[in-house]
Amino acid sequence: MSDTRWLDDDQQRAWRSYLRMQTRLTAALNRQLQTDSGLSLADYEVLVYLTDAPDGRLRPYELQHALDWEQSRLSHHLSRMQRRGLVERQDCPEDRRGAFVVLTPAGREAITNAAPGHVEAVRDLFFDALTPEQVAALRQVATQVLARLDPASE
Amino acid sequence: MSDTRWLDDDQQRAWRSYLRMQTRLTAALNRQLQTDSGLSLADYEVLVYLTDAPDGRLRPYELQHALDWEQSRLSHHLSRMQRRGLVERQDCPEDRRGAFVVLTPAGREAITNAAPGHVEAVRDLFFDALTPEQVAALRQVATQVLARLDPASE
DNA sequence: CCAACGTACATGATGCGTCATCTATTTCAA
DNA sequence: TTGAAATAGATGACGCATCATGTACGTTGG
Secondary structure (H helix, E strand, C coil): CCCCCCCCCHHHHHHHHHHHHHHHHHHHHHHHHHHHHCCCCHHHHHHHHHHHHHHHHCHHHHHHHHHHHHHHHHHHHHHHHHCCCEEEEECCCCCCCCCCEECCCCHHHHHHHHHHHHHHHHHHHHHHHHHHHHHHHHHHHHHHHHHHHHCCCC | CCCCCCCCCHHHHHHHHHHHHHHHHHHHHHHHHHHHHHHHHHHHHHHHHHHHHHHHHCCCHHHHHHHHHHHHHHHHHHHHHHCCCEEEEEECCCCCCCEEECHHHHHHHHHHHHHHHHHHHHHHHHHHHHCCHHHHHHHHHHHHHHHHHHHCCC
């Protein structure tokens, strides 16, 4: 109840463009990964962090913070990846509540095979369409919006 | 097999920032809409287009092109919205394969109630974080990436 | 010491999105 | 005109994401 301040035409157009880019770009990247490697974007990100970890092994909560995912999303996702043989779960002796997620050889192979094509696609569809200045500007935009979303991030 | 050209550090950082903004921003907007109005972002977009149509009525394929959705996504989504009483389906006499989607009074009420809060959130989380120049730059970025994704768009 | 509280993780339900596939109708060309 | 192809739409299966909740273990203050 009150006079809502609507978006002006420029803002509307910018917003719609942004939404459309987002939808299409992630769809395209997902499709590329899926058809070329049988992985989803989410799989890919999980595997990246595991690959960079010592022994390909992390506590789920570490992964969760690195990915900025909800806890239950990660848990469900790890279950599916485990079912497909990409990761394993191990008990954690130091904290009996906890666990470890470990990259399996199949998981390591999957990310190794997937990475070149995915990077290629990101470059082709995104970076090659933009100037370095635009990339820098976009990064700045993202940073400011993130600060707005989560004032406590840093 | 060959020397993949990886992303440099700036590109990596920009890419991660972008992905994180995307995830968090849509999550925040979805949550706002959901808790304040019981609608999802997808519901909202469907209702917007229906509201702007004569008699609140469109052929599904028109809606599909306007939204830039896959056909089956729309069909499933309309089924869910129909189940909740937000829209109805009607037969189309001119093309017996086809149909109409019509806004119900409940649907019209839902979008009317939801719009101010949603616009407010978009403004607050997005536009208020950015300068007009940044908004223009982002729009340009989206346009270029979209052109890259779909050379035949226009 | 132990009760209260916090943390690590799992699970079931449900909505969302894609793919593959199916049906019905229209269109178009030989 | 008729058969092939294109178009409009629905549906089932399945992976993805969130919310609510549950369980087990650690931590801490009295």
